[in-house]
Amino acid sequence: MNAAGTAVLRLDDVHRVHGQAATEVQALRGVSLAVYPGELVAVMGPSGSGKSTLLTIAGGLDSPTSGTVCVEGRDLGGLDRAGRARLRRTSVGYVFQDFNLVPALTAAENAALPLELDGVRARAARGAALAALGELGIEELADRFPDQMSGGQQQRVAIARAVVGERRLVLADEPTGALDSETGEEVLRMLRARCDAGTAAVMVTHEARHAAWADRVVFLRDGVVVDESSPLPPTALLEPSLR
Amino acid sequence: MTGRLAARWALPLRVARREAWRSKGRSLLVLVLIALPVLAVTASAVVVATTQVSGAEGIDRRLGTAQARVDVSPDIGRVVQGADPDQGALITEGPAPQRPLDAADLSRRLGGAPTTELRQSQARFVSDDGAAPVETTELDLGDPLTRGLFDLTSGRWPSGPGEVVANQALLDRLGLAVGDRLEPAAEGGPSPRVVGVAESTTVRSSPVAAGPLGSLGIDTSGLRSWLVGGDPVTWSEVRGLNRAGAVVVSRSVVLDPPPADQLPDELGVTGTTDPVIVAVVALVVAMVLLEVVLLAGPAFAVGAKRQARSLALMSSSGATPAQVRRSLLATAVVLGSVAAVGGVLLGLALAAAAMPLVQRLSASWLGPFDVPWLPVLAVLAFGLLSALLAALAPAVMVARQDVVAVLAGRRGEARPSRVSPVVGTLLLALGVAGSAYGALTRGSELFIAFAAVLCVLGTVLLVPLVLALLGRLARRLPLVVRYAVRDAARQRSRTAPAVAAVAATVAGVVTLGIGASSDALESRSTYQPSLAMGSGVVTPGWSETGEPLPGSWEAAETVVERALPEARTTAVVGLGQDDGNSYTEVSRPGSSVPVLSSYGSALGGSELVGDEALAAAPGLSAATLERVRTALADGRAVVFADQTGDSDTVRVRVERVEDDGTTSRVAQRTLPATYVAVGAATAPAQLLLPPELARELGPTRTVGLVVDGAPIGDAQEEAVSEGVAALGMQGSFYVERGYQADDEDVIVLLVLFALGAVLVLGGTLTATFLALSDARPDLATLAAVGASPRARRGIAASYAFVVGFVGAALGAVVGLVPGLAVAVPLTSQGADGGWTVEGGDVVSGAPPVTGPFLDVPWLLVLGLVVVLPLLTAAVVGLLTRSRLPLVARAA
Structure with a gap:
């Protein structure tokens, strides 16, 4: 891989346990992963394999039970809640499957949200948001409210929000899950283009053909990375017997 | 029929019961909102019923163990009375009998019953x-x-x-x-x-x-x-005694009153309720109902949204809109009945617990614990009704929802109704017009009250429109405020009732506040001092026949000296026959019109001798005093008049009213006089006489004792008051302290503010915390893009401010209209025009036309519109947990 560059995201022997004793669930068991600038990594695996937990921990929405998580060289374990929130405003962008946008805000305002929350003046934030929307070719949506947009348009606005400003890590949790396949492809093409421009991205997906857009696929099962590969024919990854 | 009704409601009620149990917080909120007024009204109804000792309850207190009490007055011929003469139904008529009843007659008429005098x-x-x-x-x-x-x-x-x-x-x-x-x-x-x-x-x-x-x-x-004593006294025995001039309270008649057709016709229709009181009670009940419905409404709106998906599923499996509506109304039935019954029970318990305290504050012994069941049942019904009304709008809306959109998981609120703003504007216009009409018509306070209710109802219907407009204007606001405004505008079904509740409260408070403070302004502006500031005067009491009680002025002086050793006392001398049976007419020669339309006699009399007392008279300028002194020294009478005239003499007539109602002239003189115009101020007396002229009109005597020259404190005032009251003259002591702002005026405004504050706070907090629980997914999104934990607080505080401020501002504007309207009839005096006097002479000085006095209590308005919402926002900010929901993606 791109070993020369510094990893934007680095997970080192990360464990995450939900619940206690009888209800204890091992969501992640010693996962290590590094994602470099310009790289799009797909995370696959069956339900309950820990895919979503991996993403929430990577962005500091959740904390590992043990192990370290570094974003752009900063150890999240050393940050308090406010510090992790600041990190999400400045370095990490999230894209979820649905309910991505705040319905009370327009597309531009949604895209400008991280900047405004970070204290950037409203006018400047709006400018940056319009630029991000423009790069993604959806400037005309700027003043629409979420319930005036289609699902695909909403998802594109969510990506704009994830990359607005100088953020270099996008964490996407099944970003195409709620979309029809054609719209889904378009959203992925957009994400790919951002990565080619230098952003690092981790995308959880359960569709093999989406994984084809990735530079690398990480396969999780029961909280353990069972395979990590350069893009093979994706179907091979789904068959453990082919390991 | 009942079977079908039960079948239709059985399932919704069961579901509602579980749903209420599942969302405990929201259910508790509704329970509290409805139970509180029910509790308060129940408790006060019980306390009032217990405090009022009814005729039947109090019969032992009034009669002991006797069967009846008989009162015989020497000059009464015949009595017409109701079952209980102490309750007002009493007329006396006819010439007095030769010989009034005595104990022996009474005993004989009542079959030898024992009697005892009282x-x-x-x-x-x-x-x-x-x-x-x-x-x-x-x-x-x-x-x-x-x-x-x-x-x-x-x-x-x-x-x-x-x-x-x-x-x-x-x-x-x-x-x-x-x-x-x-x-x-x-x-x-x-x-x-x-x-x-x-x-x-x-x-x-x-x-x-x-x-x-x-x-x-x-x-x-x-x-x-x-x-x-003896046997029970029957109604016919009562009527018989009535004919002999006796008033009878009979135990058996009071406990078992005769039917209305046996009561004497002369009493007319009794027991009718004043329609004004009915109207006022109806208005108050309507406003309280509106308030409760508006406060509880948001909780049902949020409940409806939470259930939207399951209700859509019901619709998709064939439920009719009526069934969908019913399932939400069932929640109201469950919560409403629990709240109403619980409120009544708690109210009864509270009243029982409060009884010892009430007894300690009461001057008379309370009756037995008394539950007025009819009002309590009405309150119970009120509780249930308010819950149903609060759930009605959300139920109708949820029954109309787009099933497909809901099942597809799309959020978003229906467009605002086009009809309600039109109706709202219409109601508001009617209310404003009604207020204006009421302000210009006399005796129309009640009319204005109805107009005020129309204004408030109109405002309630306009609130969604105002919120939608605000949402459009929010673009330039800071992020959290913008979010709050837009959310308020989008989620109108829960925001609008809360804003409307605040608006209705503030409108009512502002209306009453303007009325109260305008009233206070009128009292302050039209206050006429009776004496010069800081002076006091001792005047004698009056006997029942209207004579001033005789007494020793030396003793009164001693009392004053003991309490106020520094003070100067001056005896006020007046004409002697100025008492209840005679009066003095002062007019210009050749006219019968009094020169003064109104005058006081604070100094003890209104025809005074000499100028000693004048120092204590209010409002006389130094120049006037000098004129008065000169005139008196020259041997001229001084006449206080509405207007000065060209006359330099005055006709003074002293008339005496005899026992048979005829008048006889005691004295009439035309005296040289100097006229002093007092204008609208009250003259200290109508006439001042030099001693030599006074002698011509009859004897003189001391009528009062002026006390001045030293400050008179409250304690000294009380000491002098009690001291002169104990004297033979049973005198009283008055000290002029200028206009005393009634504590009541301030208290009324404070109580209004407190009431407004409680309701505004309640409405705002309710809406805010419902909004917060509703905003969970949005807050999760904000957290994911890096909102700091404080953002939740900021949003909650902004939302609270928006609800409080928008509601209070609307309410204050709307409240101004009926408030100013009601202040006009409340503070206008003498607007009907001047007096005319018999004989064709029109009185030159008509009663002064004063008012209207308009005073808006700006401090109260400012407090309600600005301070209170800010305070609420601060409270909400402090109370809100700052933690954001982090991973709440599943909606």
Whole structure:
């Protein structure tokens, strides 16, 4: 891989346990992963394999039970809640499957949200948001409210929000899950283009053909990375017997 | 029919019960909102019913063990009375009989029933500071008929005419103990020894004394009363005694009143309720209902949204809109009935618990614990009704929802109704027009109250439109405020009722506040001092026939000197025959019109001799005083007049009213006079005379004692008051302190503010925390893009501010209209035009037209519109947990 560059995201022997004793669930068991600038990594695996937990921990929405998580060289374990929130405003962008946008805000305002929350003046934030929307070719949506947009348009606005400003890590949790396949492809093409421009991205997906857009696929099962590969024919990854 | 009804409601009610249990917080909120007014009204209804001792409840207190009480007055011919003459239904007529009934006649008429005489009055006895009024009763306390009127608590019953019993309040007030003697304040009365403490079964906290006939020197001026034993006194016996001039309170008649058709026709229709009171009660009930519905509405709106998906699923499996509606209304039925029943039970418990405290504050003994079931049932129905009304709008809306959109998981609110803003504008216009009409028409306060309700209803319907407009204007606001405004605009079904509740409250408070403070302004502006500031005057009391009570002015002077050694006292001398039976007319020669339309007699009389008292008269300029002094020194009368005229003489006539109503002239003189115009101010007297002219009109005497030259404190005022009250003249002492802002005025505004604050706070907090629980997914999104934990607080505080501020601002604007309208009739006087006087002469000085006085209590308005919402926002900010929901993606 791109070993020369510094990893934007680095997970080192990360464990995450939900619940206690009888209800204890091992969501992640010693996962290590590094994602470099310009790289799009797909995370696959069956339900309950820990895919979503991996993403929430990577962005500091959740904390590992043990192990370290570094974003752009900063150890999240050393940050308090406010510090992790600041990190999400400045370095990490999230894209979820649905309910991505705040319905009370327009597309531009949604895209400008991280900047405004970070204290950037409203006018400047709006400018940056319009630029991000423009790069993604959806400037005309700027003043629409979420319930005036289609699902695909909403998802594109969510990506704009994830990359607005100088953020270099996008964490996407099944970003195409709620979309029809054609719209889904378009959203992925957009994400790919951002990565080619230098952003690092981790995308959880359960569709093999989406994984084809990735530079690398990480396969999780029961909280353990069972395979990590350069893009093979994706179907091979789904068959453990082919390991 | 009932079977079908039960079948239709069984399932929704079961679901509603579980749903209410599942969302405990919201259910509790609704329960509290509905139960609180129910509780308050129930508790106060019980306390009022218990405090009011009805005729039947109090019969033992009034009659002891007797069957009846008979009052005979010497100058009454025939009595027309209702079942209970003490309740107002009483007419007397006809010439007095030759010989009034006596005890023997009474006993004979009632089949040889035993009788015992009873005398009741009020007398003053000497206390530490002077004299105190005491309720006195003379009766044979050993007679079994009187048992139950007094309860002996210590000592013994009187055994002879020199002994009495007194209640604890009397001993405390007069500083006496058992064994001491009561000293009458008037000369010549008996001074009996107190041999026991006995409480009256009626009066609790004011002084009471009772003893055998003659022990307290009661003079009833011919009125005689008896308690009668024996058989129950029937209604026909009562009517018979009435014909003989007796008023009868019969135990059996009071307990079992005769039917209305047996009551005398002369009494007319009794027991009708004043329609104005009915209207006021209806208005108050309507406003409280509106308030409760608006406050509880948001909770049901949020509940409806939470259930939207399951209700859409019901629709998709074939439920009719009616069934969908019913399932939400069932929640209201469940919560409403629990709240209403719980509120009533708690209200009863609260009333029972509060009774000892109420007794301690009450001057009379309370009746037995009394639950007025009819009002309580009405309150119960009110609770249920308010829940149903609060759930109605959300239920109708959820039944109309787009099933497909809901099932597809799309959020978003229906477009605002086009009809309700139109209706709202119409109602508001009607209300404004009504207020304007009411302001211009006399005696129309109630009309304005209805107009005010129309204004409020109109505003309630306009709130969604206002919110939608605000949402469009929010673009330039900071992020959290923008979010709050837009969310408020989008989620109108839960925001609008809360904003409307705040608006309705503030409108009401502002209306009442303007009324109250305009009233206070009128009192302040039209205040006429009776004396110069800081002066005092002692004046004698009046006998029942209207004569000033005789008394020693030296004694009064001594009382003043003891309390105010520094002060100067000046005797005010006036014409002697100015008393209840004679009057003095002052007019220009050749005219019968009085020169003065109104004048005071604060100095003790209105025709004064000399200028000694003038220093204490208010509002006379130095120049005027000088003119008055010069005129008096020149031997001229000084006439205070509405207007000065060209005349330099005055006609003074002293007329006496004889017992048969005819008048006779005592004196008439035309005197040289100087006129002093007083304009709209009240003149201190109508006439000042130099001594030599006064002698021509008859004798003179001291009518008052002016006290000035030293500051008079509250304690000194009280000492002088009590001291002169104890004298033979039973005098009173008045000190001019200028306009005293009634504590009440301030208290009214404070109570209004507190009431407004509680409701505004309640409405705002309700809406805010419902909004927060609704905003969970949005907050999660904000957290994911890096909102700091404070953002939740900021949003909550902004939302609270938006609800509070928008509601209060709307309410204040709307409240101004009926508030100013009601202040006009409330503070306008004499607007009907001037007087005319018989004889064709039009009085030159018509009664002064004053008002209207308009005063908007801006501090109150500012407090409600700005301070209160900010305060609420701060409270919300502090109370809100700052933690954001982090991973709440599943919606």
